[in-house]
Amino acid sequence: MSDTSLVRLAGVSKGFVKGKDAITIFERLDLAIPQGDFVAVMGPSGSGKSTLLNLLGGIDRPDSGEIHIAGSRIDTLSEGQLSQWRAATIGFVFQFYNLMPMLTAAQNVELPLLLTRLGKAERRTHVETALKIVNLADRAKHYPREMSGGQQQRVAIARAIVSDPELLLCDEPTGDLDRASADEILGMLTILNRDLGKTIVMVTHDPAAARYASRTLHLDKGHFEEKELAA
Amino acid sequence: MLKQIVAVTAINLKSIPRRFWLSLSTVVAVALVVMVLLSFLAMSAGFRRTLASSGAADVAIVLRAGARAELNSVIARDQVRLLEDAPGVARDAQGKPLASAELYLVVDGIKKTTGTKANLPLRGIGESGAAIRKGIRLTEGRMFAPGSNEVVVGKSLLREFQGFELGRTVKFGTALWTVVGVFEADGSVFESEIWADLPVVQSLFNRPNTFQILRARLSGPDGLAAMKAFNDGDPRLKLDVKSEQDYFSEQSSQTSDLIQKLGWPLAIAMAFGAMAGALNTMYSSVASRSVEIATLRAIGFGGFPAFVGTLVESLLLAGIGGVIGAVATWLIFDGFSASTLGASFTQVVFSFRLTPALIGQGVALALIVGLIGGLLPAIRAARMPIVQGLQG
Ligand SMILES: Nc1ncnc2c1ncn2[C@@H]1O[C@H](COP(=O)(O)OP(=O)(O)OP(=O)(O)O)[C@@H](O)[C@H]1O
Ligand SMILES: [Mg+2]
Numbered sequence: 001m002s003d004t005s006l007v008r009l010a011g012v013s014k015g016f017v018k019g020k021d022a023i024t025i026f027e028r029l030d031l032a033i034p035q036g037d038f039v040a041v042m043g044p045s046g047s048g049k050s051t052l053l054n055l056l057g058g059i060d061r062p063d064s065g066e067i068h069i070a071g072s073r074i075d076t077l078s079e080g081q082l083s084q085w086r087a088a089t090i091g092f093v094f095q096f097y098n099l100m101p102m103l104t105a106a107q108n109v110e111l112p113l114l115l116t117r118l119g120k121a122e123r124r125t126h127v128e129t130a131l132k133i134v135n136l137a138d139r140a141k142h143y144p145r146e147m148s149g150g151q152q153q154r155v156a157i158a159r160a161i162v163s164d165p166e167l168l169l170c171d172e173p174t175g176d177l178d179r180a181s182a183d184e185i186l187g188m189l190t191i192l193n194r195d196l197g198k199t200i201v202m203v204t205h206d207p208a209a210a211r212y213a214s215r216t217l218h219l220d221k222g223h224f225e226e227k228e229l230a231a
Numbered sequence: 232m233l234k235q236i237v238a239v240t241a242i243n244l245k246s247i248p249r250r251f252w253l254s255l256s257t258v259v260a261v262a263l264v265v266m267v268l269l270s271f272l273a274m275s276a277g278f279r280r281t282l283a284s285s286g287a288a289d290v291a292i293v294l295r296a297g298a299r300a301e302l303n304s305v306i307a308r309d310q311v312r313l314l315e316d317a318p319g320v321a322r323d324a325q326g327k328p329l330a331s332a333e334l335y336l337v338v339d340g341i342k343k344t345t346g347t348k349a350n351l352p353l354r355g356i357g358e359s360g361a362a363i364r365k366g367i368r369l370t371e372g373r374m375f376a377p378g379s380n381e382v383v384v385g386k387s388l389l390r391e392f393q394g395f396e397l398g399r400t401v402k403f404g405t406a407l408w409t410v411v412g413v414f415e416a417d418g419s420v421f422e423s424e425i426w427a428d429l430p431v432v433q434s435l436f437n438r439p440n441t442f443q444i445l446r447a448r449l450s451g452p453d454g455l456a457a458m459k460a461f462n463d464g465d466p467r468l469k470l471d472v473k474s475e476q477d478y479f480s481e482q483s484s485q486t487s488d489l490i491q492k493l494g495w496p497l498a499i500a501m502a503f504g505a506m507a508g509a510l511n512t513m514y515s516s517v518a519s520r521s522v523e524i525a526t527l528r529a530i531g532f533g534g535f536p537a538f539v540g541t542l543v544e545s546l547l548l549a550g551i552g553g554v555i556g557a558v559a560t561w562l563i564f565d566g567f568s569a570s571t572l573g574a575s576f577t578q579v580v581f582s583f584r585l586t587p588a589l590i591g592q593g594v595a596l597a598l599i600v601g602l603i604g605g606l607l608p609a610i611r612a613a614r615m616p617i618v619q620g621l622q623g
Contacts, residue, residue, distance in 0.1 A: 059529050059617040080533065087531025094621070098526040102245035114234045115531045159530075 005068075006167060006199045007033035007056060012065030014051060025051050026222045028065070035166075038193040038200045040210035043219035049203040050171055052219065056201060057090050057169045058082045070166050087115040091160030091198075093170040097152040099144040105131065105155045106140040112163040130158040134188060150181030157188060161198065168192065170202040174209050186212040235536045239527060243520065243540035244547065250516055254548055257512040260505040261552025261600055262559065265593040267501055269560040271494020272592065273583040275487040281581035282483030285419030286476035287365050291319070291458050293445040294471045300482070301335040306442045310468055314445050319457030321448040323359070329448035331357035334432050334441065338403040338425070340392040351392065353382075353403060353425045355432030361414075363448045364421060372397050372412030377428050380435070383412035385422035395425075406435040418582075420479070446475070502600050505552075509604025513545050517612045524612055525620025534613035541612040545605025546598055553597025557590045 009031040015024040025048040033039055041049050054060035055067060058074045059082075067075045070089050077085060091112075092098075099108045106127050113123040131137050134154035144152050153173060160168055170189065174182035190212050192198045202213060210216045218225040247254050293314055298304035314320070315328040322328050333356050340351040354360075361367045361374065375381035384395045394401055399410050408427065416422045433439050449455055455474055462468045517524070524537050564583040 054618050057529065059621075083528070083531050083533050086529065090529075090531075092526075092529050094526070098522060098621070100242050100523055100526075102242060111238065111527070111532075112530050114238050 004034055005032040006035040006037075006070055007031065007201070008066075008068040009055075010066045010068075012055065012062045012067060014048070014055065014060075014062050024222065026062075029222065029224075031217075031224065033199065033201065035199055036193070036197050037215070038190070038213045039202070040213035040216040041201060041203045041219055042205065042207075042210055042216055047219045048222065049219055053169050053171050053201065053203055056167070057092060058086050084115075087112060087163065089165050089167060091163075091165040091168045093153070093156050093160050093168065093173045095172040095175040097144070097149070097156045099152055099155055099159075101144050104141050104143055105136060105147070105158075108144070108155055109158045109162050112159060116163060126162055127158075130162040131155075133161065133192075134158045148181070149177050150184055153177065153181070153185050154188065157185070157192075161192060161196070166199060168198050168200045168202075170200065172203055172205065174204065174206060179208075182206070182209065232533070232535075235532055236539050239532060239536035240540040240543050242523065242527075243516075243544050246516075246520055246523070247544065247548075250512070250519060253512050253515055257505070257509050257548045257604075258552040258555065260508045261549045261597045262556035264498055264501045264505045264600065265553050265556025265597050266560045266563075268494060268498035268596055269557060269585060269589055269593045270564050270583070271490055271498070272589045273560065273564055273585040275490040275494065276586060276589060277582045277584035278490065279483045279487040280584055281418060282420055282479045282486075283476075284417055285421060286474070286479035288474055288476045289449045289454070290363055290365075290475040291447045291449055291455055291472055292475050292478050293447070293462070294443075294478075296469055296471050298471065301333075301443045302337070304443045306332065306445060306470065308440045308442070310470065311442055311445055313465065313468060314447070314458075314462070314470075317447075317458050317461040319447075319450055319454035319461070321450040321454070327359075329359050329363055331360035331363055331446045332429065332442040333357065333360065333444050333446065334429060334436075334438060335443045336403075336432065336436060336438075340388075341394070343391055343393055349392070351388065351425060352423070353427065353432065355429035356426050357429050359448075360426070360429075360446070363446050364416065364419075366417035366419070367414055367421070368416075369412050369414050372410075375411055375426070375428055378431060379428065380406060380408045380431060381411045382408045382425050382427045383414050384410055384426075385424050386413055386415045387422040388424065389413055391423075404436055449474075498596065502596060505549075505600050506604045509545060509549060509600055510607065512548070513541060513605045513608035514611070516544060517541060517608045517615070520612070521615060521620040522623050524615055525617045528615075528617045529621065537615075538609045538613035541609035542602070542605045545608070546601040549597045549601025549604065550594065552600075553594040556597065557585075557593050560593070561585050561590075 009029055012026055012029045014026045015022055041052065043049050051060065055062055056069065062075055066073060072085060074082065074085060109127045109130050110123055113126055118126065128137065131140055134157050136151060136154050136158065139147060139151065174185050177185065186209055189200055189202065193200050204210055293306065294301065294304040295306060311332045315330045320328045320330055333354055336353045337350045338353045340349050342349050369383070370386060375383055389395045395410055397410055397413060401408050401410065433441065459472045462470055462472045528534065565585045
C-alpha cells in the first residue's frame, strides 16, 4: 500500500506552544494519498488543515513521525535540501494568490524555473505553455493589479505547475473568489488532475468545491474521517 | 544560485516604492551624516593646502629657539646681522643677501560677513621681503614706498575684511596708513596679511630694533644645512632654523588635525543615528516583504538570496544618501571661503577643498552605515520561518 502512495504520513505528531499553553494539533496521525488522487480536506477552523498542508509541503516540520513524499523522507532533510526538494516536487496555490506585484504574469510564472538549469529560451516556452494551460496566454505581460482575482489565481496555478511538480497543495484556492471564478479554478484543477496526472491536496471550507475532488477528508480533533464521493 | 540572487534582489528593489517615505528618510539621514563629515574634511584639507602652498623649500626661516609661531619669537638686531651673512644665504646681483628680517604685529579688522572684530596680521618686511617669497604679484596699485605710511594688502584679506580697498586710509594703533596696492600670493597665507615697510612699523609701533623672524632665500640644496651648522656653532645665535615649508606644515597639521578631530567624532555620532534609522527602515522592509519572501521560500528559493537582497537594498539606500551628501557638500562648500585663527592667533583665509579621496571617505562611511544597518534585518529575512511569513 505504501509503495503506491505518493504521500505517506506515519505517526505524525504536531503541536504549537502559545505562551504557556501547548496545543496539540495532530497526535500519531497516519495518512496515505495515492499517486494521481485529488483530495479535498475539510474541517472546522483551527482543526489543522493548513498545518497539514504545510507539513506535506515541507515548509513546516512535525514534532515526531515520518513524512514520505514521492520517495523521499522529508522530515529529516536539512533546510537547504528541503528548499531544493520543494522546488522539484511541490506546487503551492495560496488563498490570496501571493503573486509578486512588481512582476508581470509571465515573470511570476517564470520564478520556479529560475531554480532549474533551464536556459532563457526554454524557460520562455515553459512559461508560455503554463499560461496556455490556464487560458491566460494573452495576459503574459500584464501585472497582477491589472487582473481580476480569478485571473490572478490562474497565474498562481500556472506558477505552481510550470516546473512540473508531482504534488499540488492548494490552501483554500477559491476562498477569495466569487462562484463563477471559483468554478473556473476548480475546473482547471480537475483538468490538471485528470489530464496531466497531478496529485492534488486542496483545503477548502466550501462543500461545492470539495465536490470537484475525488474524495474528501474531514479533519476534526486531530483525526480524519473519510467520505468517498458517490459517483 | 546567481539567477536566484539576481531575481530576489530585483524583486526586493522593485518593492522600494511601497516604502518610499521611509526609504527616503534613510537616504536623507545618511546624506546629512556625509555632509557633516565632508564639510569638516574639506575644511581641514583646504586649510592644509593654504598653509602648504605658503611654504617654500628654498626659503629658510629663523625664530627664537622654541618659538613655534612668529608672535612669540624675538630676534635681536645683531643676530639678524650675523645671520644675513651666514653661509647658505643666497645673494642678489649686487651681492646683497636675500634676507628679510620681519616684525609681525596683530591689528584689528572687521569681518565683512559677520561685522565682528578679528585679529589681522600686519607684517613689516625688509627690502627683499616680497622677492624672497614665491608667487607674489601685485594685482592692483604698487608696492609701498620705503619710509612711508603705506601698506599693501593680500587679496583674501581684502575680500573678507572691511575697508582695505585701494586708496583707503586705515588706522592701526595711533597711526594712519594708506592702502597703495593689492597682492596675490598663490593662495598662500600671505594673502591674508597686510605688509608695510619694516622701519616704519618699528617706529610707529614703538618697537625699535626688534624683529621676530628672519626669512632668507637659500643658495642651494645644501643651504639649509649650512645655515643650521652656522647657527649651532655660534653661541650668540642658538636660534631655530628651518625651511619655510616645514614651518608651515607644522602649523597646518595642528589646526587641520583639530578640525578633523572635531569632524570625525561628530560624523560618527551622527552615523550611529543614521544606522539606527537604517536598521528601522530595513526591519520594516523585511516585515512588509514577509509574504513575498516566504512565498519565494515556499517555491524553493533559498534563504541566502533573501539575505543578499535585503543587504543590497540597505547598501543602495545608504549609497544614494552618500552620493547625495557628497554632491550637496560639493555644491555648497567646494571653493567656499572661510577664515579661521592660524597659529599666531591671526586670521587665515582659506577655501574648502573637496577632493575625490575625501568623497571616497564620505561614501565609504555611508556604505558602512548601510552595511551595519542592513545586516540584522537581512539575517532576519533569511531566517524567517516560512509559515509565519506567509501569514503576513
Ligand atoms: N505558528 C503557530 N503558532 C501557534 N499556534 C499556531 C501556529 N500556527 C497555527 N497555530 C494554531 O494551530 C491550530 C491549527 O491551525 P491551522 O492554521 O492549521 O488551522 P486551519 O484548519 O487551517 O484553520 P482555518 O480554517 O481557520 O484556516 C490553530 O489553533 C492555530 O491557532
Ligand atoms: Mg487554514
